[in-house]
Amino acid sequence: MSKSYTTFKIHPSIGIARLGNSDQFYIAPEQPGTLPIACDTSGKEKQDANGNPVRVSSFKDDNDLSKIKKQAARFRVFAYADEGDSEGKEIQVGGKYNFIYQTAVTAPRIVEGTVTDIDWTVHLANKKASWYEFQETNGQHGYAPDHPLRNPEVTQPDLRRQLIIDPGPVTVNLKNNQGAFAKFGSESKRNDNSKNKKVAYPQTFPPADIQPNSIETLGSVLVNEQDKNIRLLVLGGNGNSGSTKTPVIDNFVNNDGWFDDISDGPVTAKIEYTFINVTYDGDKEIKTKTKATMEVQVPAWVVVGYPRYAPELEDMITMDETLYDIFVRNMAYEPRLFGVPPFTMENNSPTTQEELDFWKNAARFNPDYYPKFYRDIWPILRRPYEQTTFTMVFDPSDGGDPHNRGTGGNLSQAALSQPPQNGEDPNFKLRQFVLGIMRKSSQTNEYTVEGNAKSANKPRLMPMLCGNNPLTNVSPDKFLAMRPTQLFFLRQWAAGKFVNECLEWEEGNAYCSNPWALPPTTGIGIDRGVLGNAVGGAFCPGAEMTWIMKNPAIYSEPYRIKHANYVPGALSIPKPIADKDGSTAPNLKAGLEPGDLTxxxxxxxxxxxxxxxxxxxDVTYENWNNIYPDSTGDPVQQQIAYNIPWWPAHRPMVVFESLNGPQVYWASGIPDNNAGDLQMVEAWKDLGFIVSSGEGNNKQFYQVERNNEALGEPVQPGNRILGLGDTRSKSKK
Known part of the structure; x- marks a missing residue:
């Protein structure tokens, strides 16, 4: 028998789809900071002469700047030979693999089978209206019994469940669904051909008359075959939002009566295969071609977010970097980096909760670990310069542009990438300076570096972006700090303990300075590449996902969301309501249900x-939040305050109107007030996308496909029209 495949896994582990009001779509990028992948109408990837994916050239429908294309999350099944196989290989139709075969009357055994199809099942849901209010960091470690609920007047469990948008699961395969869409919608039973059509599922959707837009679907799924590979594509909703009341928005995050079509949920699969079943009648051997199925042992998850308007711009911290840090420090993911000395796999493989707890208490960063400059360091130093294009924040510093990556700049790539050689280290002080201004995990409420100099002369800590709670003085977390693993990389680098890949690889290697230059081919490479395009902080509440992603309890293994067993039509509701009749309440230890991430x-x-x-x-006092806990927004007590950006890579403030054009406000035409929030419910589809020209440090970012007919001509900084250029801070309700 051929080599035994012990495990099948779906990749990516967490796929990212994005809303769009067009019927057209493209495929999510699988490399950080790259354009999405172009595809045909059946979802098959377009490829160039070298077999590499063709990138999209437009994000909206031809001749209609009010129609944004959807982004599809693409999934595939990989086979892994044994525990030592860390890369895996995508399975193919006609491919032979070893499956675990079992019937009701026979013990499990390994058989060699031939793949004929894959049955994909996806279950999307939206639980926002049924959940608790979002109140900054409250709830990270569990909700207090009196924590406010959204739509608090709905107190009966059965009515509370009606606030969940739950179309039920949809199953598709090549045999029944190739090239056809199966919808997660209120009309899905009538419109799709999936196996789920035969299953009576108690769907729940908002009332049909919500305003300004009704929600009749959370998206659709599509399956295709390309080069004998069976892929699943998950498309999200249309970007519709509506209220059961007169449409009014008075809070940035909690608005009772409102629904939207963001969603998330599990992705599972069964592999259909045939094999030759050998039985005996006495001494006579009987061979029978037998059909069977096997569950893919390691499932996945999909999240539907809003459009990524600047797809080539990386966030200061990506979701991949946040999760990598969590797994490194909590799940013994990379013992060479973080573990118990001597930092070997054999010494860092806890198998029980007791062993894991012991490991956590004893583990530490390896002082002899050498990070790679272009993989681990340069992204941290490169991103701020790119993001200054999209902010109005002036960043004074002696020596010119503090984010300048050119020769002589504070973040000069040439200088900072050079490790010590032959006992010489001319850039040691520069690296130490950069490390000194990087905000540490204990400095999220500090504005400037420590020292005796007057505040006005102290360098500001970086990154100068908002943290998880700059809104209140209760458990404040004002500024963003890099993740602990990233800060460790920076400390090693500053001390001279790092590797420059371009000095280590063969001379002239075109990819040494970009570890993501080529599309990933391994399962874990796809997992991490996809998550490199989602926000990893700050979480107030977040973009695609929030602080729940930092909780190790929600993962079955690194990068894998733990799936809960749930009752169809009875998804969990907040505990205070669930306890009234014994309904299901959330239990992170048991896993997550559809809708639980968003x-x-x-x-x-x-x-x-x-x-x-x-x-x-507010940065008036070093301990201002303790001295004046009610000072937020008070112009008398709040004497020194600065406007700090949230995440310019995800929500630009200013952009260049064209490649060589002037800088303009990205959301010109939408006032910065509650009325503007309401206008954005419709206007999001008219906003422009940001693309780049040039390579490397010479990239220039500019806007395309803005719908000026709907929004009006964009306003330039300095020519502000009241309500069209100013920005407004989030505030408590």
Missing amino acids: KYIGVPWQADFHECTDQNV
Whole structure:
């Protein structure tokens, strides 16, 4: 028998789809900071002469700047030979693999089978309206019994469940669904051909008359075959949001009566295969071609977010970097980097909770670990310069542009990439300076570096972006800090303990300075590449996902969301309501249900998105939040405050109107007030996308496909029209 495949896994582990009001779509990028992948109408990837994916050249329909294309999350099944196989290989139709075969009357055995199809099942849901109010960091470690609920007047369990948008699961395969869409919608039973059509599922959708837009679907799924590979594509909703009341928005994140079509949920699969079943009648051997199925042992998850308007611009911290840090420090993911000395796999493989707890208490960063410059260091130093293009924040510093990556700049690539050689280290002081201004995990409420100099002369700590709670003085977390693993990389680098890949690889290697230059071919490479295009902080509440992603309890293994067993039509509701009749309440230890990753995010999403420009943050006193806990927003007690950006890579403030054009306000035409939040419910589809020209450090970013007919001509900084250029901070309700 051929080599035994012990495990099948779906990749990516967490796929990212994005809303769009067009019927056209493209495929999510699988490399950080790259354009999405172009595809045909059946979802098959377009490829160039070298077999590499063709990138999209437009994000909207031809001749209609009010129609944004959807982004599809693409999934595939990989086979892994044994525990030592870390890369895996995508399975193919006609491919032979070893399956675990079992019937009701026979013990499990390994058989060699031939793949004929894959049955994919996806279950999307939206739980926002049924969930608790989002109140900054409250709830990270569990909700207090009196924590406010959204739509608090709905107190009966059966009515509370009606606030969940739950179309039920949809199953598709090549045999029944190739090239056809199967919808997660209120009409899905009538419109799709999936196996799920035969299953009576108690769907729940908002009332049909919500305003301004009704929600009749959370998206659709599509399956195709390309080069004998069976792929699943998951498309999200249309970007619709509506209210059961007169449409009013008075809060950036909690608006009772509102619904939107953001969603998330599990992705599972069964492999259909045939094999030759050998039985005996006495001494006579009987061979029978037998059909069978096997569950893919390691499932996945999909998240539907809003459009990524600047797809080539990386966030200061990506979701991949946040999760990598969590797994490194909590799940013994990379013992060479973080573990118990001597930092070997054999010494860092806890198998029980007791062993894991012991490991956590004893593990530490390896002082002899050498990070790679272009993989681990340069992204941290490169991103701030790119993001200054999209902010109005002036960043004074002696020696010119503090983010300048050119020769002589504070972040000169040539200088900072050079490790010590032959006992010489001319850039040691520069690296130490950069490390000194990087905000540490204990400095999230500090504005400037420590020292005796007057505040006005102290360098500001970086990154100068908002943290998880700059809104209140209760558990404040004002500024963003890099993840602990990233800070360790920076400390090693500053000390001279790092590797420059371009000095280590063969001379002239075109990819040494970009570890993501080529599309990933391994399962884990796809997992991490996809998540490199999602926001990893700050979480107030977040973009695609929020702080729940930092909780190790929600993962079955690194990068894998733990799936809960749930009752169809009876998804969990907040515990205070569930306890009234014994309904299911959330239990992270048992796993997550459809809708559990996105239920924390603002409703409707357009309000928080609109307000994520900058935040007025008070830095009057070193311990101002303790001295004057009620000072937020008070112009008398709040004497020194600065407008700090949230995430310019996700929600630009200013952009260049064209490649060589002037700088303009990205959301010109949408006022920065509650009325603007309401206008964004419709106007999101008219905003422009940001693309780049040039390579490397010479990239220039500019806007395309803005619908000026709907929004008006964009306003330039310095020519502000009241309400069209100013920015507004988020505030408590």
